[in-house]
Each structure stands twice: as structure tokens, then as C-alpha cells.
Amino acid sequence: xxxxRYFAPTEMAExxxxxxRYGDGAAVxxxxxxxxxxxxxxxxxxxAIVFIGNLNLGYVKEDDSKLxxxxxxxxxxxxASDLVVAHFGILADAISELxxxxxxxxxxxxxxxxxxxxxxxTVPPLLVMDAxxxxxxxxxxxxxxxxxxFTGPGETILDTGELISEIxxxxxxxxxxxxxxxxxxxxxxxxxxVAVRIEMDGDTCTDARVALGSMAPTxxxxxxxxDLLKGETLDADLVARCAEAAVGQTxxxxxxxASAWYRIKAGKAxxxxxxxEAAGLGM
Amino acid sequence: xKETLSFVLNGSPVDVLAAPTETxxxxxxxxxxVTGPKRGCDEGDCGTCTVLLDGQPVRSCLTIxxxxxxxxxxxxxxxxxxxxxxxxxxxxxxRGAFQCGFCTPGMLMSAKALLDGNPNPTRREIVDHMSGNxxxxxxxxxxxxxxxxxxxxxxxx
Numbered sequence: 001x002x003x004x005r006y007f008a009p010t011e012m013a014e015x016x017x018x019x020x021r022y023g024d025g026a027a028v029x030x031x032x033x034x035x036x037x038x039x040x041x042x043x044x045x046x047x048a049i050v051f052i053g054n055l056n057l058g059y060v061k062e063d064d065s066k067l068x069x070x071x072x073x074x075x076x077x078x079x080a081s082d083l084v085v086a087h088f089g090i091l092a093d094a095i096s097e098l099x100x101x102x103x104x105x106x107x108x109x110x111x112x113x114x115x116x117x118x119x120x121x122t123v124p125p126l127l128v129m130d131a132x133x134x135x136x137x138x139x140x141x142x143x144x145x146x147x148x149x150f151t152g153p154g155e156t157i158l159d160t161g162e163l164i165s166e167i168x169x170x171x172x173x174x175x176x177x178x179x180x181x182x183x184x185x186x187x188x189x190x191x192x193x194v195a196v197r198i199e200m201d202g203d204t205c206t207d208a209r210v211a212l213g214s215m216a217p218t219x220x221x222x223x224x225x226x227d228l229l230k231g232e233t234l235d236a237d238l239v240a241r242c243a244e245a246a247v248g249q250t251x252x253x254x255x256x257x258a259s260a261w262y263r264i265k266a267g268k269a270x271x272x273x274x275x276x277e278a279a280g281l282g283m
Numbered sequence: 284x285k286e287t288l289s290f291v292l293n294g295s296p297v298d299v300l301a302a303p304t305e306t307x308x309x310x311x312x313x314x315x316x317v318t319g320p321k322r323g324c325d326e327g328d329c330g331t332c333t334v335l336l337d338g339q340p341v342r343s344c345l346t347i348x349x350x351x352x353x354x355x356x357x358x359x360x361x362x363x364x365x366x367x368x369x370x371x372x373x374x375x376x377x378r379g380a381f382q383c384g385f386c387t388p389g390m391l392m393s394a395k396a397l398l399d400g401n402p403n404p405t406r407r408e409i410v411d412h413m414s415g416n417x418x419x420x421x422x423x424x425x426x427x428x429x430x431x432x433x434x435x436x437x438x439x440x
Contacts, residue, residue, distance in 0.1 A: 003284045006303035006349050029347060036345045037326035039304045049303045051350055076339070100415025102333050102340040102393065 005048040012136055012165065015052055020138045020161030022048040028163065029053070030072060031106035033099070034115045057110065057165060060084060067169040071110025075099070075122075078109060087171050090125040090178040090195055097121065097180055110164045113149070116156045116218070117189075123219040124195035125178055127211035131169045137162035150218035174199035174207065175278035179270040183257060190214045191258040194270040198229065198278045205229040205279070210242070215250035215267050222246035225271070234279050243271040290351045292317070293361030301348040308332045308343035311358065319359035319388045323417075330416035333389035334358045340396040359388035362395065370438035371395060374429035377438075382420035390416050394430050403434055 009015040019026045025047030029035055038044040057072030060081045067087060069078070075095045078084050085092050098121040099107060112122045113133070123146070131146045138161045146167075149156050158164075174197045182188030193213035199206045208229040210222040225246035232238055252263035275281075285300040292315070301310055308325075311317040311334075323329035325344050332343040335357040362369040371394050374380070381387045390413070397404060397412040404412070409430050418426065432438060 004303040005284055006286055008349070008352075029350070032345050032347055032350070033327055033342075036306060036347060040306065040325045040344065049347065051347070053350060099327075100330070101396070101412055102330065102342050102415055103327060103345075105336070105339045105341050106346070 004046060006051070007048060008051040008054050010054045012055055012163075013138075015050060015055060016136060016138045016161045016163060018048065018050050019163065022046075022050075023160050026050055028114070030108040030111040031074060033103050033107040034111060034117075052163065058108075062087070062171075065171050067171065069109060069167040069169065071113075071164040071166060072108050073110075075104035075107050075109065075112070076101075079104065088125070088129065088169060090128070090176040090197075091122060091169075093178040094121045094125050094180070094193075094195070097182075109167060113146070113167070114156065114158065114164050116150050116152075116154050118153055118216060118218055119190045119193070119214040120219060121180065121190060121193060121213065124193055124211040124213045125176075126167065126169065127219060127221055128176065128195045128197040128209035129169050129172055130209070131167055133164050134166040134168065135159075135162045136165045141165065143168070147221050152217050172197065172199075175280060177274040177278040179274045180213075181266050181270065189257060192252075192263050192267040192270055194267065194274045196271070196274045196278045198234075198275065200234065200279055203233045203235075205232055205234050210246050210271065210275075212246065212250060212267060212271075215247070215252045215263055217251065220250060222249050222271075224249055229275075234275075234281065236281075239272050239275045239281070242275060243268040246271050286349055288349055288352055290353060291355040293357055303347070303349060305348045306344055307334070307346040307348045307351060307356070310348040311343060311356075317358055317360055321385055321388055323385070328417070329386070329389075330393065331386045331389040333392045333416065335392055335396060338396070338399060340393050357392070357395075359391050362391060364440075367440075369395070370433045370440060371398070371429070373438045374433045375426070378425050378429045378432065379422070380425040380429040381418070381422050386416060386418045386420075386422075390418070390426055394426075394433075397430070398434060404430070406431065 027046035029051045057070040059070040061068045112120045176197045178195045180190045180193040195211045197209045208226045210225045212220045225242040247267050252260040254260050288301045289298045321331040323331040327342045327345045334343045
């Protein structure tokens with residue numbers, strides 16, 4: 001076996017240069033909760049491990065009507081953040097059901113995104129808030145919309161040498177809701193997860209976002225359901241049609257956690273429940 | 284390529300060499316002979332390898348050893364004061380909060396982290412906090428009762 005190198009850079013420029021130098025042979029280590037099981041079970045054989053925990057990327061700030069979250073912020077820190085609880089309750093809801101206490105102590109939000117699991121629990125809440133990612137590479141930084149970030153299971157638009165440095169979350173209006181079903185409460189990968197945000201003017205929906213996890217090769221924005229909602233009076237019938245339209249956009253798989261059939265059924269029910277809750281309908 | 288690593292283990296400084304892919308669990312058990320933390324699943328699901336990193340519970344099987352440089356690690360070996368058991372250890376023992384005992388080192392460290400941060404947890408908070416520690420003998424009820432008893436002051440230092 002080849003000798004693995006370990007680096008713990010303290011400067012971003014050093015980190016991105018190391019990642020560029022080792023290319024596909026580099027493994028980025030943040031909290032380690034996704035990477036280390038792959039190492040333990042010999043599913044990954046990196047040439048170099050680049051630990052990014054010394055880059056001071058753990059922070060939550062409010063800046064110009066948006067939340068700025070450092071990619072290295074742990075899930076426990078987010079859950080304990082007054083800013084997150086006050087302005088981004090569905091992220092806190094999603095995190096409180098993610099993993100367990102000991103996982104949340106080290107797992108980072110940047111890692112949950114960059115790992116690009118279709119079941120990443122932080123992603124649907126970030127999608128309904130129109131979050132952007134700041135990506136830093138050897139040649140500088142760029143800002144991309146989160147919804148353009150994923151290209152497949154474990155696949156993203158990150159170039160060689162690039163890291164997520166920050167997540168920008170606009171503080172948008174509207175009622176929100178996050179719902180998830182898993183095999184059990186603790187430590188369970190979502191069978192289906194739903195986040196919605198809905199802006200209402202009386203009974204009329206003025207804007208909406210619907211996002212799903214574990215229902216397609218990537219976390220998914222359900223634009224067909226969103227379009228059905230905009231400008232319409234929200235009632236039980238519309239909620240049902242939206243749920244139908246949203247699952248129509250999905251491509252769920254059969255796996256050890258659930259069948260595609262079940263995911264469609266559960267996803268539809270979760271969407272209806274989340275929409276009703278976010279809109280304040282007593283259904 | 285092995286790198287030097289210094290950290291504090293149960294109050295004493297440790298200097299070792301660790302490989303980049305070596306987990307804290309491997310280091311503790313194989314190099315340092317600290318076999319309290321157990322290897323159950325090696326992927327973070329079961330909780331029996333739980334140790335405290337600067338007072339916070341982490342999975343030692345998911346922690347790359349080199350990342351704990353300069354930090355403080357507490358394992359179940361660091362709970363008792365000489366021959367005097369920690370109140371949680373006394374409560375687990377007297378109330379039979381285990382059968383085979385394989386999950387106990389992780390249960391105790393998770394419980395310690397809970398009570399350190401929240402000395403009077405509700406039953407719900409105990410259940411939520413301990414949900415990441417599996418006991419295949421099914422001693423959950425006794426675990427909850429033991430933690431409640433310590434929180435109620437039934438087992439003093």
C-alpha cells in the first residue's frame with residue numbers, strides 16, 4: 001500500500017494548492033463522519049488527507065439581510081446558534097434529526113453539502129432558502145447557487161482544488177416546514193425528506209419553494225409544484241395536486257432502506273403535511 | 284507516512300506516532316493499550332467507541348487520530364478517581380444498566396457529556412441524547428433510570 005500523506009493547513013491558499021496538487025488522490029477531511037467510514041472499510045485509498053479543520057471556517061454571522069455560515073461550522077454549533085434558531089428554524093429542525101449527538105459534534109455543514117448525498121438532510125432546507133455557496137480554489141473564488149451545485153450522487157461542480165468556504169442564506173419571508181421519514185429517529189439516513197417555504201398574502205400563495213431529499217440522484221427543487229402554488233388560493237385540493245406534481249419530478253430508487261414505491265407514497269404525504277404546516281392550514 | 288502527535292489522554296500528556304488514516308480508536312486500543320473504547324461497527328452507528336474530545340462526545344472510530352493534536356481526550360478509563368468509581372459507574376453497576384457490558388464504555392461517556400452540559404435532564408432529553416448508543420442486550424430502561432438517579436443526586440462523588 002502506498003504511503004498516505006497528511007496535511008493540516010492553516011491557510012486557505014495552502015489548502016487549495018494541496019488539493020490541486022493531489023487532485024483525485026486528495027481526500028478532504030473536515031468532521032470525518034462521511035470520509036472515515038470509507039477509509040475504515042477500505043473503500044477509498046487517498047494519496048493525501050487534507051484536514052481543513054484548522055482553517056477557521058466555523059462561524060455564523062448575520063450580514064446584510066443574510067446569514068453567512070462558515071463551511072466548517074459543526075452541526076452542533078449550528079443547533080446552538082441563536083441566529084440559526086431565530087432566522088432559519090427549518091435548518092435547526094433538520095439538524096436535530098440528523099445523526100446523533102456525537103456525530104453532530106464533529107460533522108460540518110460544508111461536509112454534508114460537499115459529500116453530495118441525495119439524502120443530505122441540511123440541503124432541502126438550504127434549497128428552499130435560495131442559498132448560495134462560496135467556492136474557493138487555487139485561482140480565486142466564485143459564488144454559485146446551491147441548486148446548481150449537485151450533478152449526481154456524490155458528484156458536484158467542484159473543480160480540482162476547490163473547497164466550499166461559506167454558505168450564504170438570504171433571510172427570506174414565508175412559513176417553512178421540514179419533514180423526514182427514516183428507519184428510526186437517531187442516526188437514520190432519510191428515506192424521504194421535504195422542506196418547503198411558502199409566502200402567503202391572506203389565502204393566496206405569492207411565492208413558494210419545495211425541495212426533496214432521497215427522492216432523486218441529487219437533492220431536488222420541485223419547480224412544477226412551486227409554479228402550481230404561485231398566485232393561487234391554497235386549499236386541500238391544491239396541496240394534493242402539488243404533492244402529486246412534486247413526486248412526478250422525482251426518480252426515487254429501490255434500496256435497502258425503502259422501495260421507490262414507498263418513497264413516492266411517503267414523499268407525497270410529507271409534502272402535503274409540510275405545505276399545510278408552512279401555510280398555517282389546519283389540515 | 285507517520286506523523287508525531289501530542290495530546291492529553293485522561294489528564295496525562297501523550298506523544299506518539301500516528302498514520303494519516305489511523306483512527307483515534309485504533310491508536311487508543313492498538314498503540315496505547317487503552318481498551319475501554321470498543322470497536323462495534325467502525326462506522327459511527329453503534330456508539331460504543333464514544334470518548335470525550337475537549338468535553339464533547341465524539342466517535343473515536345470516526346476521528347482521525349492526527350486531528351486531536353493539542354486536544355484533551357477522556358475515555359472510560361478517566362472516569363474513576365483511583366479505585367473510587369464515578370457516580371455514573373456506581374449507578375450503572377448497582378442498577379444493572381447492562382448485561383454483557385460491551386456498550387457500557389460508550390454509554391457512560393455519552394451520559395457524562397449529557398450531565399456535564401445539563402445536570403437535570405428530563406427523561407425525553409436523556410432518551411434523545413442517548414439514542415446514538417446501541418445496547419443489543421436491551422438495557423435501555425435501566426440506563427435511563429441510572430442516569431436519572433445520578434441527576435437526582437442519589438450517587439454522590
